[in-house]
Amino acid sequence: xxxxxxxxxxxxxxxxxxxxxxxxxAGSIAAAAKPGQFVMVQAGDGLRPYLRRxxxxxxxxxxxxxxxxxxxxxxxxxGTEALGRFAEGTPIPVxxxxxxxxxxxxxxxxxxxxxxxxxxxxxxxxxLSRRLAERxxxxxxxxxxxxxxxxxxxxxxxxxxxxxxxxxxxxxxxLGKKGRVTDILGSALEAGTSYRRVYACxxxxxxxxxxxxxxxxxxxxxFALESEMACGFGVCLGCVLPGRDGRFHxxxxxxxxxxxxAIDWSRV
Amino acid sequence: xxxxxxVHLGRLQLKNPIATASGTFGYGxxxxxxxxxxxxxxxxxxxxxARPCLxxxxxRICETDAGMLNAIGLQNVGIExxxxxxxxxxxxxxxxxxxxxWGDTEAEYRAVVERIGDDPRVAAVELNVSCPNxxxxxxxxxxxxxxxxxxxxxxxxxxxxxxxxxxxxxxTDIVTAxxxxxxxxADVLSLINTLVGLSIDVETREPKIGFTTGGLSGxxxxxxxxxxxxEVRKALPGVPIFGIGGIETVEHVLEFLIAGANAVxxxxxxFRDPGVSGxxxxxxxxxxxxxxxxxxxxxxxxxxxxxxxEKTYV
Numbered sequence: 173x174x175x176x177x178x179x180x181x182x183x184x185x186x187x188x189x190x191x192x193x194x195x196x197x198a199g200s201i202a203a204a205a206k207p208g209q210f211v212m213v214q215a216g217d218g219l220r221p222y223l224r225r226x227x228x229x230x231x232x233x234x235x236x237x238x239x240x241x242x243x244x245x246x247x248x249x250x251g252t253e254a255l256g257r258f259a260e261g262t263p264i265p266v267x268x269x270x271x272x273x274x275x276x277x278x279x280x281x282x283x284x285x286x287x288x289x290x291x292x293x294x295x296x297x298x299x300l301s302r303r304l305a306e307r308x309x310x311x312x313x314x315x316x317x318x319x320x321x322x323x324x325x326x327x328x329x330x331x332x333x334x335x336x337x338x339x340x341x342x343x344x345x346x347l348g349k350k351g352r353v354t355d356i357l358g359s360a361l362e363a364g365t366s367y368r369r370v371y372a373c374x375x376x377x378x379x380x381x382x383x384x385x386x387x388x389x390x391x392x393x394x395f396a397l398e399s400e401m402a403c404g405f406g407v408c409l410g411c412v413l414p415g416r417d418g419r420f421h422x423x424x425x426x427x428x429x430x431x432x433x434a435i436d437w438s439r440v
Numbered sequence: 441x442x443x444x445x446x447v448h449l450g451r452l453q454l455k456n457p458i459a460t461a462s463g464t465f466g467y468g469x470x471x472x473x474x475x476x477x478x479x480x481x482x483x484x485x486x487x488x489x490a491r492p493c494l495x496x497x498x499x500r501i502c503e504t505d506a507g508m509l510n511a512i513g514l515q516n517v518g519i520e521x522x523x524x525x526x527x528x529x530x531x532x533x534x535x536x537x538x539x540x541x542w543g544d545t546e547a548e549y550r551a552v553v554e555r556i557g558d559d560p561r562v563a564a565v566e567l568n569v570s571c572p573n574x575x576x577x578x579x580x581x582x583x584x585x586x587x588x589x590x591x592x593x594x595x596x597x598x599x600x601x602x603x604x605x606x607x608x609x610x611x612t613d614i615v616t617a618x619x620x621x622x623x624x625x626a627d628v629l630s631l632i633n634t635l636v637g638l639s640i641d642v643e644t645r646e647p648k649i650g651f652t653t654g655g656l657s658g659x660x661x662x663x664x665x666x667x668x669x670x671e672v673r674k675a676l677p678g679v680p681i682f683g684i685g686g687i688e689t690v691e692h693v694l695e696f697l698i699a700g701a702n703a704v705x706x707x708x709x710x711f712r713d714p715g716v717s718g719x720x721x722x723x724x725x726x727x728x729x730x731x732x733x734x735x736x737x738x739x740x741x742x743x744x745x746x747x748x749x750e751k752t753y754v
Contacts, residue, residue: 409500411501
């Protein structure tokens with residue numbers, strides 16, 4: 173069930189000037205949240221930012237023994253910047269968990285899956301990694317970022333999935349292969365690796381390229397899509413993306429996790 | 441003290457003056473987990489057309505200071521699915537339903553209203569003549585008093601339900617538009633719809649909204665809405681009014697009532713806090729109780745204005 177509750181900030185961890193994690197107290201959202209789902213967070217009760225912002229539930233965890241959940245944030249505007257400025261203990265309104273999660277219930281051993289992260293798109297894949305590990309489903313991570321310092325949560329991914337299953341690509345070559353994340357996934361597929369399903373989250377150009385790769389390889393995908401939204405629960409109809417069926421898909425309720433084949437990437 | 445929250449907008453009787461605005465409350469059912477739908481004065485549903493409508497290509501919204509721009513393009517399920525799938529559930533939950541309708545042409549408006557007819561599950565029909573985000577219809581009628589008069593007059597015989605007309609603020613004189621709607625047969629006026637706005641991404645030099653312009657809503661428009669309610673109330677004292685525009689707190693509700701509204705509609709605030717409308721019903725009762733107001737209807741149009749000064753040249 174979706175709840176609207178005020179949750180205290182347990183801790184804020186800064187990675188660099190633009191990136192941070194916010195840990196919120198669990199409330200009733202943490203236990204209900206599935207990988208790929210999101211929350212709408214009101215960063216303050218002022219008029220700037222005015223609307224809530226959507227964040228993937230990055231992980232369900234504890235902070236000094238207190239149950240909570242984590243949001244991984246890149247500060248890109250007034251809303252995301254405001255979220256990083258709250259003191260620990262500040263209660264903030266949170267609505268969730270929202271949206272359609274990554275489909276994982278149908279996985280069974282010996283299925284093998286891949287996770288593809290681009291930049292801040294790592295967020296929903298942390299909780300997914302945790303749940304896949306609990307289920308004993310082997311998963312390979314392909315994670316691309318601008319440079320090594322922007323590749324976040326590496327210890328968590330390597331703990332859940334095994335370091336040998338985590339591959340990286342950076343624009344400057346400071347970590348892993350120099351190039352794009354879709355290149356290293358493409359190489360793995362060309363080398364004969366196959367996956368039951370590929371889960372991905374990242375920027376639109378990554379999604380577009382990946383959709384083409386998966387289509388060609390005949391591999392099923394599930395993309396955690398992003399779009400600006402005012403409400404998060406299917407009312408404002410602001411967050412739509414064009415579908416292949418000619419309709420517009422409401423990302424907050426039909427997604428955010430949708431197969432790439434649902435979207436008309438030529439119109440995004 | 442028991443506070444009487446009921447209000448009458450002509451023949452339209454509401455249990456309290458807190459309604460929700462079309463386009464910001466879906467078909468009502470989406471809010472069932474946050475608000476007791478039966479506790480609200482009324483719910484104006486997403487604008488309905490004769491056929492389902494896909495809406496505009498994205499991006500459809502962007503935040504602005506103290507508000508947002510939208511150009512959704514009146515995406516809706518169409519009147520048939522509304523009547524068969526949504527309305528029975530709303531009725532079951534005890535909701536007072538305002539059926540907000542629109543069309544590209546006079547004939548399309550009339551067709552939707554005829555389909556609703558005198559359906560007893562609908563409390564009133566609300567004509568949207570003021571959507572700024574469609575190429576045809578909508579604001580084309582709202583901007584031209586003669587076209588507005590003709591449209592309302594053409595639709596009026598199609599239903600015996602109270603007819604509400606939601607006016608556009610994108611006019612030189614709101615009173616002229618209000619008079620045209622009332623002369624055409626409107627029982628109640630809703631004001632205001634969104635103000636046409638523009639927001640630009642300076643890096644790409646593109647509009648932030650795919651439709652280029654969008655409708656501005658939220659607290660940013662509240663003083664404009666309040667002024668228009670006051671002007672129409674002065675000019676047409678006998679015409680009931682729904683006040684709409686950036687309402688978020690009980691103080692905002694009171695401002696609109698005092699300016700001359702008989703009831704209000706909560707819009708964009710429901711995106712920010714899905715429970716706000718239900719909370720405002722309780723807070724309004726509390727406020728009246730604390731201030732010794734026995735009937736909330738008595739607050740309507742009680743603005744005490746000061747005489748404006750003559751020119752004072754030195």
